[in-house]
Amino acid sequence: MYxxxxxxxxxxxxxxxxxxxxxxxxxxxxxGSAEDGEEALERLRETGAxxxxxxxxxxxxxxxxxIREARALLPQLxxxxxxxxxxxxxxxxxMRLGIENYLLKPIRFEELxxxxxxxxxxxxxxxxxxxxxxxxxxxxxxxxxxxxxNGRIAPLELAERTALLGIDLSKPFAAxxxxxxxxxxxxxxxxxxxxxxxxxxxSSLASSAEADRNPAAELRDEAGLSFVQFHxxxxxxxxxxxCIEGGLQDQAKVTKALERLADSWESRCGSPLRIxxxxxxxxxxxxxxxxxxRRAQQFFLLQPDRRLIAYAEIAAESAAIxxxxxxxxxxxxxxxxxxxxxxxxxIERDFAAIRTSEGLNPSRAKGAAVELIILMxxxxxxxxxxxxxxxxxxxxDQAVAAQTLEAVEYAVKAxxxxxxxxxxxxxxxxxxxxxxxxxxxxxxxALTLKSLGHEFHIHPNYLGQLFHKQTGDTFxxxxxxxxxxxxxxxxxxxxxxxxxxxxxxxxxxxxxxYKQFKKHVGMAPGDFKELL
Numbered sequence: 001m002y003x004x005x006x007x008x009x010x011x012x013x014x015x016x017x018x019x020x021x022x023x024x025x026x027x028x029x030x031x032g033s034a035e036d037g038e039e040a041l042e043r044l045r046e047t048g049a050x051x052x053x054x055x056x057x058x059x060x061x062x063x064x065x066x067i068r069e070a071r072a073l074l075p076q077l078x079x080x081x082x083x084x085x086x087x088x089x090x091x092x093x094x095m096r097l098g099i100e101n102y103l104l105k106p107i108r109f110e111e112l113x114x115x116x117x118x119x120x121x122x123x124x125x126x127x128x129x130x131x132x133x134x135x136x137x138x139x140x141x142x143x144x145x146x147x148x149x150n151g152r153i154a155p156l157e158l159a160e161r162t163a164l165l166g167i168d169l170s171k172p173f174a175a176x177x178x179x180x181x182x183x184x185x186x187x188x189x190x191x192x193x194x195x196x197x198x199x200x201x202x203s204s205l206a207s208s209a210e211a212d213r214n215p216a217a218e219l220r221d222e223a224g225l226s227f228v229q230f231h232x233x234x235x236x237x238x239x240x241x242x243c244i245e246g247g248l249q250d251q252a253k254v255t256k257a258l259e260r261l262a263d264s265w266e267s268r269c270g271s272p273l274r275i276x277x278x279x280x281x282x283x284x285x286x287x288x289x290x291x292x293x294r295r296a297q298q299f300f301l302l303q304p305d306r307r308l309i310a311y312a313e314i315a316a317e318s319a320a321i322x323x324x325x326x327x328x329x330x331x332x333x334x335x336x337x338x339x340x341x342x343x344x345x346x347i348e349r350d351f352a353a354i355r356t357s358e359g360l361n362p363s364r365a366k367g368a369a370v371e372l373i374i375l376m377x378x379x380x381x382x383x384x385x386x387x388x389x390x391x392x393x394x395x396x397d398q399a400v401a402a403q404t405l406e407a408v409e410y411a412v413k414a415x416x417x418x419x420x421x422x423x424x425x426x427x428x429x430x431x432x433x434x435x436x437x438x439x440x441x442x443x444x445x446a447l448t449l450k451s452l453g454h455e456f457h458i459h460p461n462y463l464g465q466l467f468h469k470q471t472g473d474t475f476x477x478x479x480x481x482x483x484x485x486x487x488x489x490x491x492x493x494x495x496x497x498x499x500x501x502x503x504x505x506x507x508x509x510x511x512x513x514y515k516q517f518k519k520h521v522g523m524a525p526g527d528f529k530e531l532l
Contacts, residue, residue, distance in 0.1 A: 001024065001027050001028055001029045001157065002027060002028050002029075002050035002051060002120065002123050003028075003029060003031040003047065003048060003049045003050050003051070004023065004028050004029065004030045004031065004049060004050070004051045004052075004053060005030075005031060005032055005033070005034065005040060005043055005044060005047075005049040005051070005052050005053070006018065006030060006032075006033040006034075006053050006054075007033065007034045007035075007036075007037070007039075007040040007052065007053065007054040007055060007058070007063070007066065008033075008035070008054070008055040008058070008082065009035050009036060009055060009058045009059060010055075011033075011035065011511050013055070013082070013105075014033035014509070014511065015033075015509065015511055015512065017030075017053070017107075018030050018033070018508075018509045018512065020109065021109070021112070021113070021116075024154045024157075024446060025154050025155065025156065026113075026116045026117065026120050026154070026156050027120050027154055027156035027157040027160060028051065028116065028120065029446070029508060030508050030509055031043075031047050031049060031503070031508050032047060032499065032503075032508065032509070032510060033509055033510065033511060035058075036058050036059055036060040036061060037054075037058060037060055037061025037062065037063070037065060037066035037069070038060050038061055040052070040054065040066055040070070041061075041066065041069055041070065041073070043499075044070055044073055044074060044077075045073065046499075046500075047503075048074065049074065049077065050076075050077065050078060050123055051077070051078045051079070051080070051119060051123070052066075052067070052070055052077055052078070052079045052080070053079075053080045053082065054066055054067070054079065054080075054081060054082065055081075055082050055083065056081050056082065056083040056085070056094070057083065057084065057085065063081060063083075064093055064094065064097065067079050067081075067094075067097050067099070068097065071097070071098075076126060078100055078119050078122065078123060079097070079098070079099045079100060080099065080100050080101050080103065080112075080115055080119070081094050081099050081101070081102045081103065082103050082105060082107065083102065083103070083104060083105065084104070084105045100115055100118065100119045100122075101115040103115070117156075120156055124159075124160050124163070127160075137165065140161075140165065141165050141167070141230055142230045142231045142232075144158070144161040144162065144165065144167075145167070145228065145230035145238070145240070146230065146231075146232045146233055146238075148169070148286060148287075149176060149232065149238065149240075149286060149287060149290040150287055150290065150454060150455070151286075151287030151454050152451065152454045152455065155284075167228055168226060168228070168242070169228065169240070169242065169283055170242075171224075171226065171242040171243055171244055171283060172243075172244065172245070172246065172282060172283055173242070173243040173244070173245065173246035173250065173280050173281065173282060173283060174240050174241065174242045174243070174280070174281065174282075174283045174286045174289060175240075175241045175243075175251070175254050175277060175278055175279060175280040175281070175289050176238060176239070176240050176241070176277075176278045176286060176289045176290040176293050177238070177239050177241065177258055177275050177276065177277040177278065177293055178232075178236050178237070178238055178275070178276045178293050178294070178297055179236070179237040179238070179239060179261075179273060179274070179275050180236060180237070180273070180274045180275075180276075180297075181271060181272075181273060181274070222253075222257075224243060224244040224245065224250065224253070225241065225242070225243055225244075225250070225253050225254070225257065226241075226242045227239055227240065227241055227242070227257075228240040228242065238290075238293075239258075240286065241254040241257065241258070241280075242283065243280060246280050246281070246282065250280060251279070251280045251312070254277070254280060255277070255308070255310065258275050258277060258308055259308060261273070261275070262275060262307045262308060266307075272307055273307055274297075274300055274306075274307060274309075275307060275308045275309075276293045276294070276296040276297035276299075276300070276309055276311075277293055277296060277308065277309070277310040277311065278290055278291070278292035278293035278296065278310075278311050279292060279310070279311050279312050279315075287454070289311075291457065292311035292315075293311065294378075295311060295314065295371070295374065295375075295378075296309045296310060296311040296313075296314060297309070298374045298377065298378060299314060299374065301374075301377075301392070301393055301396055302370070302396055302397070302400055314367070314371060325350045325353055325354065325368075326350055326368050326369070326371075326372050328372070328375050329459065329462060330346060331343065331346060331372070331375075331376075331416075332379070332458075332462070333462070334346060335379065335419060335420070335423055335429070340416075340417070340420040343416050343420055344413060344416060344417075347409065347412050347413055347416060348409075351405065351408075351409045351412075354405065355405065362405060365405060365408065366399065366400075366402065366405075366408050369399060369408045369409075369411070369412050370396065370399050370400065372412060372415075373392070373395060373396055373399055373411065373412060373415045374396070376392070376415045376416065376418075376419045377389075377392040377396075377415070379419065379430075380392070380418075380419050380422055382430040382431065382434070385422060388418065388422060391418055392415065392418070395411050395414050395415045395418070396411075398410075398411045398414070399411035399412070429466065429470060431456050431458055431463070431466070432466060432467060432470045432471070434456055435452055435456065435463070435467065436471075438452065438455065439478070439479060439482060440482070443479065443482055443483055443486065443505065443506050444503075444504060444505060444506045445506065446506075447479060447506070448460075449461075449463055449464050449467075449475050452475075463475075479506075480516050480519075480520065481520060483505040483506050483507065483516070484505075484516060484517055484520045484521065486504075486505045487501050487502070487505045487513070487517060487525065488521070488528065490504060490505070491525060491528055491529045492529075498510070498513075498525045498526060498529075501525070513525075
């Protein structure tokens with residue numbers, strides 16, 4: 001991300017700007033603020049910056065004087081001026097100094113955000129290509145694409161990274177598919193046998209030797225259809241099938257390309273593949289296609305001899321289920337609260353409603369119930385209980401073989417009881433345990449409920465409620481307490497400046513760090529250090 005320094009002699013202006021703009025969405029991060037030009041220059045010497053946003057009228061040193069000094073220090077620095085004065089001379093001098101824009105207070109955020117977009121575009125154009133080795137390129141490629149598939153990368157950062165790596169995600173629609181070896185996957189659709197492969201940066205560059213190792217190497221771009229390959233965090237091979245249009249015809253083209261891939265690999269290597277495919281969605285919504293591919297992958301438990309399972313098939317089985325039935329969020333709530341009785345009551349209510357639903361095909365109800373069991377298994381997988389896989393496999397077999405709705409309901413209840421029993425032994429739900437562990441490991445980064453929700457595939461509102469219930473703190477309070485505790489340790493054991501400590505514990509705005517420190521400790525950081 002590009003670094004931003006905010007400068008204004010009114011702290012509420014810099015604090016307001018820091019909080020009001022979603023900087024990460026532009027590929028930017030605020031690395032500090034200053035109340036006058038001299039302090040700003042010191043910050044620029046300490047941390048550097050790519051963009052300076054400064055007031056023009058300040059004590060000690062004016063904004064124009066700051067720009068001249070800052071440009072001598074950082075010649076490529078971009079500058080946006082804020083001013084309460086619509087003065088032509090100021091504007092003329094600012095233009096002479098090469099500013100990006102001259103914004104009048106009170107700031108119109110639409111204009112500011114448009115200016116930020118243009119400025120980041122210029123920064124990207126000016127940025128030299130780093131000298132990466134092939135291994136570094138592949139690691140970076142996998143990291144960028146995995147974050148994209150999970151919806152954890154800002155659009156501007158994605159555009160910058162894909163341009164750098166020569167990845168084309170410009171087509172409007174994409175379907176993601178997870179590719180594995182049936183022989184290596186076993187009965188639980190485990191990570192791909194191709195985890196150690198080195199993917200070529202473009203499918204059209206694949207050599208015959210590469211094709212012998214990489215099942216997706218023979219995928220070739222064709223009219224209106226292109227492919228991007230990468231490894232996800234589990235080491236599985238993932239292919240993004242990118243299309244110009246998103247209709248049934250393009251969906252069929254994607255399916256045919258994946259079928260040809262399976263045919264080619266099997267005839268050449270003699271071993272079958274397993275391909276789990278998400279549906280074709282707008283490229284901006286690729287994370288949903290990836291999540292659906294993940295769900296489709298679980299259905300190899302039921303149909304181990306299949307080589308391609310598309311989410312569209314699964315969705316069709318439960319498409320006619322009345323709204324409000326088999327809603328996963330409601331079930332997840334009962335799981336998190338360890339309320340086994342409510343979980344069983346919900347199953348009984350849903351099946352009772354299905355029985356009274358007019359015109360509902362029983363096979364649709366069975367399909368929806370099987371998907372519900374799959375979701376229960378995926379939740380249990382988060383506990384890391386390998387012994388649960390066989391239990392769920394047996395329950396799924398029962399559900400599929402069931403000839404009556406009562407037998408299907410029995411299988412769903414069996415899965416719920418297994419899941420409730422496993423979770424009952426936990427003093428805290430696994431998602432909250434994972435969230436707390438993630439905070440401990442990444443507290444210095446920009447963390448929000450939304451980013452954690454993406455990380456653990458759970459709705460941010462539900463995660464916030466669950467976090468508060470199980471920890472006794474809101475997510476924000478817990479994160480601030482943890483960061484301030486780390487700051488206290490650094491104040492006691494290091495000679496770092498307070499501003500440096502603030503950054504090391506995740507506060508890029510020093511004024512906000514002071515506010516939180518005083519709130520939780522009862523005194524300013526400097527006063528605390530003097531007591532030690």
